[in-house]
């Protein structure tokens with residue numbers, strides 16, 4: 001049985017207690033997206049700005065459990081300053097980490113989180129740095145949705161930004 | 169208020185627990201402490217055995233065959249209907265007790281049949297802020313279609329319905345939807361009092377009994393509602409079956425809910441003639457094994473006695489409230505009525521600033537099963553400015569040792585999150 005220490009790594013608790021990039025950017029000009037976890041009522045508000053190629057600023061609002069909040073906090077630190085394609089790659093890699101195990105777990109894969117079958121192969125977890133601390137979440141299938149909430153919300157925001165024609 | 173801390177007619181919980189096979193299970197090396205009966209209750213061997221015995225000896229489709237086991241199956245299925253009717257004091261169970269999939273479907277049935285024929289533009293209905301989504305969304309769906317408005321009875325800080333404005337709110341509404349017991353706050357609502365006011369205003373009353381029927385004596389003749397919905401799986405029965413009770417004179421003129429077999433008397437190429445009560449509302453093959461299980465659950469509850477169940481749960485709730493207050497003081501905020509006799513055995517709380525989801529995860533390490541989330545009552549969550557609570561709920565098979573285990577696990581969670 002997976003132990004609590006697999007889930008609540010020190011980095012996660014640190015980001016939960018002192019979340020980075022907390023708050024909301026004025027929108028507009030920032031893009032603003034809300035995400036909900038219908039299971040537990042967690043809500044997340046991601047606001048971000050795009051300058052040229054890059055996600056120049058990002059803030060996280062809303063409230064939720066330690067996993068959703070720390071994952072969003074870690075995400076905000078990781079994506080700030082990266083170009084939009086780099087951010088999309090990172091989202092892909094992160095969700096890959098959350099789904100490779102998930103797809104081998106019973107009852108998994110019905111929620112569209114499973115890895116894209118067109119792109120098999122394990123994600124490069126090395127590349128994730130601190131984010132790899134969230135790896136243990138896959139041992140607690142119910143919590144995967146918490147960990148991916150912020151990421152799905154940001155992905156949706158990037159799509160909306162794309163559609164609005166401002167993203168490269 | 170009555171003194172509720174003395175053990176009235178004490179249940180022999182140690183003996184009762186032996187009837188529930190799941191409760192002897194261990195999780196992660198700890199004996200299971202099941203405190204989520206408000207979500208779904210565990211089943212006694214008597215229910216499981218009745219279902220298996222039926223399946224092994226009697227199963228056939230009901231209301232169809234003339235051969236012996238088909239007739240026996242039909243008789244046993246209808247006997248379950250009678251048992252449920254007796255359990256809730258229904259005057260004519262054979263016409264008023266409808267089997268549904270669950271409480272949710274029962275409430276949707278009322279919206280889709282009674283609501284559709286009676287509600288239109290310019291009309292209003294009245295709900296309470298503490299309803300489960302099952303008694304909100306069907307009405308919102310219908311309101312979108314029919315253009316009536318929804319009013320709300322507010323909830324006080326103590327988790328009681330604020331009835332100060334009831335006369336004004338009820339004026340002109342055609343329907344009042346009210347939960348007998350909140351699945352979040354435990355609040356027991358004065359349904360009969362509200363029904364009296366509603367009836368005087370010409371409204372029908374739809375009561376959600378999902379939480380109350382499993383834990384309190386229920387008598388529809390004094391409850392005062394016109395419809396009552398509940399689910400078997402919260403009252404020691406199986407999943408897949410629920411009940412909608414409705415007054416015969418209200419059910420009689422209603423159109424069918426779903427169409428298909430069983431609900432018709434005649435079908436021609438140019439139309440159909442709906443069946444009599446109650447089958448008009450039971451299209452298709454019903455959950456037969458589940459009905460047998462529900463009948464056995466009702467027998468079991470009657471054997472224990474609902475008065476005894478209620479006394480046990482008040483005493484246990486009082487013990488839990490006292491224990492949590494003593495051990496955690498201001499670190500633990502309990503939602504809902506402060507007086508245990510105003511509530512059922514449902515305790516929603518916030519513990520320090522530990523998110524309910526995390527709390528529940530840590531408690532699970534100690535075998536303690538509680539629910540975390542919005543409990544399908546988001547308007548109520550918004551009312552209290554939270555997006556989730558932790559919720560422990562008790563049933564007749566819980567005792568003080570379960571409450572103590574909860575408190576110990578909470579202390580450990582507190583230590584974990586520093």
Ligand SMILES: Cc1ncc(COP(=O)(O)O)c(C=O)c1O
Nearest residue numbers: 270271272300302351378379399
């Ligand atoms: C008050 C209340 N109403 C309705 C329901 C819905 O019950 P079911 O999911 O069995 O239809 C529940 C259970 O979650 C409940 O607690």
